[in-house]
Amino acid sequence: MSTPSLPPEDRGASATEPPDDELLAAELVLGVLGTAERRAAQARLESDPQFAARAVRWERRLAPWLAEFEPAAPPPLVWAQIRQRLGWRTEPPSAPGWWHSLVLWRAAAGVAAFAALALWLTRPPAPPRPSPPVVQAAGGEAAAAKPVTTLAHDDGTPGWLASVDRSRGTVLMVPVPSAPDAQGRVPELWIIAPGQSPRSLGQVSINKSHTVAVPPDARMALGPGSVLAITLEPASGIPHARPSGPVVAKGAIQT
């Protein structure tokens, strides 16, 4: 498009011309407008879809710059304040034991979130089923209803969620995305049947969900009473015969 040569000050004179709208949208998105002008332009976003579309295009043009902002951790209180704003908490944040209950709440919430996420992730591309498709019209629900095992960190927050499918001998692992180990170790999943030594199920991801196939002779362990645990191990030699690194998350299997 052409570059209109605008007089610097008096854009108002020809305020209805498209190039002016284009500039106004850009100025709104960039944020250079004064208070009153910004309000007026924001009001136009609501009433003028064309103008709103221009603004969205400008947002997209400038969005790559967002990558340059350095992350910074907000103080923990902010989360509590957000919950309060949303009316999710009734007791005052100064109540005794508040932190403790917040931690518990978060752990519980995290489990529910990832249960939901796990379901969401497992549903659309339903894994191929060996059984005849004709009688499987409503088969989706069966896959979606699997209980979720939480592999929690020591502080109770969830690290991974596991959905165990005994009949297929698979475990769907959904990680709560986390930073890679500073020493370069990788998470290795173990299954520990009651009274037995840990058996490696291989490496798991820290940021994407994937399905782990359990060797046929270890499938017996995929039941109640067994524990899934994750340790940090050297990447080479996985699956290891036995764990050597620290346990970073664990949970008793729910089936």
Add this chain to the structure above:
Amino acid sequence: MSDVSGHNAAAASLEALMAQVALGNRAAFETLYRSTADKLFGICLRVMNQRAEAEEVLQEVFTTVWHKAAQFDAGKAGAMSWLGTLARNKCIDRLRTLPLRTAFGPLELAAEVADPGTSPAQQVEMLTEGARLARCLEELEPRRRSLIREAFFGGFTYEELATRVQAPLGSIKSWIRRGLLQLRACLEP
């Protein structure tokens, strides 16, 4: 989140979380907070340049996310871009309710010193687009370039920029507007 190979998965899971939040899933909302609050707080902190204000805005950003997550359209923007744009917008709204910021030191628009350009981007979602924007920005006259960047990262108005640069308001407007149109022409030839 920070490793490049896992980025697509992380982005996909952010989008899945947004979908859950739109459905009113509080637990998904908490997970979304835990995955994105640092980045969004970084935006607020830099634009507001004041901790207490930045914390206020961050609260506002997330309450808005809770109420408006349904407006997020994964087909139009990545979740991180959507959230970042929202955060920056909220910051600017907030700044406009505050007095003009005159406490900032004068801004030198060095004519030949190049801007740092884009840093090694951690948000790979924006990488290729970011390279294009950086390249197009390079083509701008340095004065226009630094004014536009200053406005983007510091949330300054024309008026504040004019004070800081100690140039007539009209010139500042004209430089920025020409720069923006030039940028658009370069990004969409």
